Amino acid sequence: MKHKELIVDGVNITDKYAIYAENLTKKFGDFTAVNNISFNVEKGEIFGFLGANGAGKTTAMRILSGLIKPTSGTAYVAGYDVYKEQEKIKNNIGYMSQKFSLYEDLTVVENIKFYGTIYGVKPKENKERTFTLLETLNLQNEANKLVGSLPLGWKQKLAFSVAIFHIPKIVFLDEPTSGVDPITRRQFWDLIYDASNKGITVFVTTHYMDEAEYCNRISLMVDGKIAAMGSPAELKNKYKANDVNEVFYHLAHSAKRIE
Amino acid sequence: MKIIEINNLTKTYNKGKVIALDNINLAVEESEIFGLIGPDGAGKTTLFRLLTTLLTPDKGNAKVLGYDIVEDFEAIRESVGYMPGRFSLYSDLTVKENLQFFATLFDTTIEENYHLIKDIYEQIEPFKNRRAGNLSGGMKQKLALSCALIHKPKLLFLDEPTTGIDPVSRVDLWNMLKKLGREGITIFVSTPYMDEATKCDRIAFIDNGHILNIESPENIITNYKQNLFAVKSEKTYLLLKALEKFPKTINSYAFGEYAHVVLNGDENQLKEYLVQNDFKEIDIKKIDPNIEDCFIEEIRVISQHNRGINEA
Amino acid sequence: MHHKKKNNTKIFKQFGAFIRKEFYHVFRDKRTLLVMFALPAVQILLFGFALTNELKNANIMVVNQASSIESKEITDKIEASPFFTIKMAEHNAENVETYIKQGKIKAVVIFPENFGRATGKDNTVQLITEGTDPNIAKTIINYINAIIGDYQLTELNKNGTKMPFTIDVEVAMLYNPELNGSMMFIPGVIAMVMMIVCTTLTAVSVVREKEFGSFEVLLVSPLRPILVLISKALPYFVLSFANLIIILLMSKYILGVPLKGSVFLLMAESMLFILTCLTFGLLFSSIAETQAVAMLLSMMGMLLPTILFTGFIFPLENMPTFYQWLANIVPAKWYFIVVKDIMLKGVGFASIWKETAILGGMTITLTALSLLKFKKRMQ
Numbered sequence: 001m002k003h004k005e006l007i008v009d010g011v012n013i014t015d016k017y018a019i020y021a022e023n024l025t026k027k028f029g030d031f032t033a034v035n036n037i038s039f040n041v042e043k044g045e046i047f048g049f050l051g052a053n054g055a056g057k058t059t060a061m062r063i064l065s066g067l068i069k070p071t072s073g074t075a076y077v078a079g080y081d082v083y084k085e086q087e088k089i090k091n092n093i094g095y096m097s098q099k100f101s102l103y104e105d106l107t108v109v110e111n112i113k114f115y116g117t118i119y120g121v122k123p124k125e126n127k128e129r130t131f132t133l134l135e136t137l138n139l140q141n142e143a144n145k146l147v148g149s150l151p152l153g154w155k156q157k158l159a160f161s162v163a164i165f166h167i168p169k170i171v172f173l174d175e176p177t178s179g180v181d182p183i184t185r186r187q188f189w190d191l192i193y194d195a196s197n198k199g200i201t202v203f204v205t206t207h208y209m210d211e212a213e214y215c216n217r218i219s220l221m222v223d224g225k226i227a228a229m230g231s232p233a234e235l236k237n238k239y240k241a242n243d244v245n246e247v248f249y250h251l252a253h254s255a256k257r258i259e
Numbered sequence: 260m261k262i263i264e265i266n267n268l269t270k271t272y273n274k275g276k277v278i279a280l281d282n283i284n285l286a287v288e289e290s291e292i293f294g295l296i297g298p299d300g301a302g303k304t305t306l307f308r309l310l311t312t313l314l315t316p317d318k319g320n321a322k323v324l325g326y327d328i329v330e331d332f333e334a335i336r337e338s339v340g341y342m343p344g345r346f347s348l349y350s351d352l353t354v355k356e357n358l359q360f361f362a363t364l365f366d367t368t369i370e371e372n373y374h375l376i377k378d379i380y381e382q383i384e385p386f387k388n389r390r391a392g393n394l395s396g397g398m399k400q401k402l403a404l405s406c407a408l409i410h411k412p413k414l415l416f417l418d419e420p421t422t423g424i425d426p427v428s429r430v431d432l433w434n435m436l437k438k439l440g441r442e443g444i445t446i447f448v449s450t451p452y453m454d455e456a457t458k459c460d461r462i463a464f465i466d467n468g469h470i471l472n473i474e475s476p477e478n479i480i481t482n483y484k485q486n487l488f489a490v491k492s493e494k495t496y497l498l499l500k501a502l503e504k505f506p507k508t509i510n511s512y513a514f515g516e517y518a519h520v521v522l523n524g525d526e527n528q529l530k531e532y533l534v535q536n537d538f539k540e541i542d543i544k545k546i547d548p549n550i551e552d553c554f555i556e557e558i559r560v561i562s563q564h565n566r567g568i569n570e571a
Numbered sequence: 572m573h574h575k576k577k578n579n580t581k582i583f584k585q586f587g588a589f590i591r592k593e594f595y596h597v598f599r600d601k602r603t604l605l606v607m608f609a610l611p612a613v614q615i616l617l618f619g620f621a622l623t624n625e626l627k628n629a630n631i632m633v634v635n636q637a638s639s640i641e642s643k644e645i646t647d648k649i650e651a652s653p654f655f656t657i658k659m660a661e662h663n664a665e666n667v668e669t670y671i672k673q674g675k676i677k678a679v680v681i682f683p684e685n686f687g688r689a690t691g692k693d694n695t696v697q698l699i700t701e702g703t704d705p706n707i708a709k710t711i712i713n714y715i716n717a718i719i720g721d722y723q724l725t726e727l728n729k730n731g732t733k734m735p736f737t738i739d740v741e742v743a744m745l746y747n748p749e750l751n752g753s754m755m756f757i758p759g760v761i762a763m764v765m766m767i768v769c770t771t772l773t774a775v776s777v778v779r780e781k782e783f784g785s786f787e788v789l790l791v792s793p794l795r796p797i798l799v800l801i802s803k804a805l806p807y808f809v810l811s812f813a814n815l816i817i818i819l820l821m822s823k824y825i826l827g828v829p830l831k832g833s834v835f836l837l838m839a840e841s842m843l844f845i846l847t848c849l850t851f852g853l854l855f856s857s858i859a860e861t862q863a864v865a866m867l868l869s870m871m872g873m874l875l876p877t878i879l880f881t882g883f884i885f886p887l888e889n890m891p892t893f894y895q896w897l898a899n900i901v902p903a904k905w906y907f908i909v910v911k912d913i914m915l916k917g918v919g920f921a922s923i924w925k926e927t928a929i930l931g932g933m934t935i936t937l938t939a940l941s942l943l944k945f946k947k948r949m950q
């Protein structure tokens with residue numbers, strides 16, 4: 001079923017953007033976690049969402065993935081309203097975080113099957129995609145091993161593949177490569193590029209600044225606001241920096257709040 | 260006297276089925292910052308727990324401040340500071356209460372060693388009455404470091420103090436460690452972030468329970484003998500794929516906005532190949548490696564070596 | 572010497588700091604605190620009111636071996652009361668036990684052969700009740716007593732001041748002769764609450780530090796492991812004691828349970844039991860690695876046996892020998908006896924020294940065991 005189209009200023013945003021946010025605000029009591037942020041993410045784009053701990057990244061991500069409601073502002077994810085259509089959003093996105101993604105006491109295949117089933121992938125399809133997935137990740141021999149016994153890097157690659165198993169429109173990645181070795185980290189980004197090439201929009205947070213360079217565009221959050229946004233090259237130009245790390249340091253060091 | 264001396268240390272789990280550390284040897288000199296650099300699961304935490312006497316080795320031995328890690332564990336516990344990888348302060352106690360508790364635990368007062376933690380503590384002091392659980396990741400680490408430092412240990416063990424915190428806080432933390440090193444405190448620190456290796460006096464690469472290399476970061480970089488190039492074009496993704504296929508490529512991988520290529524040839528050959536394959540805006544430059552390049556090269560050599568053994 | 576003195580003050584300082592920290596943990600965890608103090612109150616009220624059953628139309632049996640007018644009159648009076656229904660009337664007592672066992676009747680009133688005015692001044696009515704539900708048994712006894720007393724009073728009035736004859740009620744109880752249970756739940760609840768507060772909370776509070784990784788730091792500090800254990804246990808010792816006082820006050824002033832014996836003796840014995848529970852908690856904490864396991868261990872390992880084998884809900888006398896034997900290793904059983912004897916019977920230390928010794932022995936063994944099991948290292 002095709003959902004209703006949304007036209008803002010003559011632009012059909014459901015066609016153009018995977019994520020559309022305008023003046024998005026979230027308050028917890030007196031505390032404004034997300035302060036009036038506006039940004040768009042285009043379809044198929046790899047969008048890096050950077051910021052210091054406590055800058056409001058997690059809150060923003062939770063709003064966009066339909067977990068909490070914003071206090072005010074507008075946001076559409078995959079064309080669905082974050083206020084009213086949270087369930088539809090959840091069906092159209094994938095989510096992976098560094099903390100939890102797979103069940104350690106289930107085998108690789110059991111994990112894949114479980115997630116495939118809860119996202120409504122048909123059994124036959126499920127089987128075929130599982131086969132392809134294991135082949136891509138070179139995990140055929142580990143298919144029936146417990147996920148807990150795999151090295152972290154493999155787990156993270158598997159977790160990502162599971163997050164996009166149902167071929168969502170957008171995948172949210174919350175520090176997916178934290179603590180992963182440099183080689184596996186790059187293999188992980190190969191997977192991200194592949195997904196992006198297939199048309200899946202990637203929304204990713206990271207603390208590795210070299211990874212920020214792999215994104216088409218990045219935004220930098222400071223104290224609940226977006227302090228800078230653009231392609232890595234644009235930002236480096238603007239702040240006369242050698243790399244994104246310097247841009248980040250320049251902007252985030254002025255941060256006031258620590259929560 | 261060596262501050263830490265490790266001889267043939269081996270540790271296994273699950274009755275020998277999982278080898279966490281395989282025959283490790285290393286020594287740490289007085290007042291140096293020694294970095295243990297390696298990915299998750301390499302064996303970093305196990306080594307920390309052995310040295311802080313929380314675990315006993317299967318084979319080999321180690322001395323910390325001249326004390327044996329098995330026999331003299333009480334003496335070691337009296338004199339070292341330790342900050343485990345997981346955040347380990349009491350989240351329901353305030354900043355001040357946490358610090359106070361650890362000060363008393365080590366029979367000292369906040370005032371006595373305030374100069375050591377001043378730089379760090381000043382940043383969190385405005386929030387001293389806030390519960391530690393309500394601090395951001397960076398602030399928590401700063402508080403944890405303050406708590407580990409408050410008794411002015413001769414040797415400080417920091418297991419991944421910068422994991423999961425943002426780049427700004429990371430820079431702050433490393434500046435503080437540098438300063439402590441100048442105070443004569445020896446620091447044994449681990450990190451999964453390769454770029455932090457340059458902040459150490461000496462580093463050991465650790466992977467899969469093995470120590471690959473122990474050197475100063477400068478020497479590690481000087482010892483790098485390969486031809487390394489940074490390459491850029493308008494299509495990053497396709498560029499990476501193309502570089503993999505180039506016959507003279509020894510290794511290639513993304514690195515920020517550039518791709519890094521280890522070549523068995525010169526840049527002109529590469530340029531020619533890329534032009535043939537319709538790449539535009541090509542930018543190739545020969546570069547000096549950084550620590551991450553060195554680590555990747557080490558791993559490549561080892562896996563090639565292992566493959567050689569397997570095939571033979 | 573000087574060094575030693577300094578060392579002592581150091582230990583006291585560390586100890587003080589640790590205990591202060593533990594109290595912060597306790598008082599900042601409002602929910603646990605609420606559960607800890609609200610739970611006993613709720614239980615006291617719940618048990619207190621749930622167990623005082625109203626008696627209505629209890630089935631009883633009359634064995635009239637006398638066939639005198641008096642026995643007939645008393646039987647009629649019982650029948651007429653709203654509390655009893657005479658289900659059976661026989662002339663001999665042969666089948667009494669079978670009927671009670673089958674649950675057909677709750678009690679039997681037996682008039683002996685020579686019952687009646689004619690036979691003399693002193694007469695005895697036998698009353699046998701089924702004791703597994705002690706509250707009902709007790710109520711039945713009271714009511715039958717009241718009915719007979721009432722009968723005597725009417726007789727007295729009929730004959731002026733001259734008492735024609737007196738009737739004694741001889742009570743026998745089947746299956747639970749000591750009438751455990753009526754007010755017995757108070758000692759039971761005390762034992763249970765101590766178990767929850769001391770064992771569970773102590774175990775959880777140690778294991779929580781393991782989970783958060785702070786235990787590693789404590790181990791790698793100069794703090795002696797034994798101090799960690801004592802500091803962890805002390806706040807819960809204090810809280811349990813406060814809890815005990817609340818329970819005792821509630822039982823005395825809200826439920827009217829008597830406290831016949833010495834309050835100090837009761838307190839002293841309770842402290843011993845609290846210690847026993849604390850050592851159990853510490854022992855569990857050295858086994859468990861997660862809070863969930865610690866919780867399960869103390870629930871399954873302590874709470875369930877306390878409920879089952881203490882005798883305050885299910886009389887031990889009715890249990891198979893094996894279970895009775897098993898009950899002996901449940902500390903709550905011994906504490907239950909102690910509290911019951913002091914509160915309800917008013918006995919002194921001389922009568923309960925054996926139970927005290929057993930509890931003391933258990934505590935010492937457990938302390939030794941937890942010290943032995945306490946890991947100076949990780950695994």
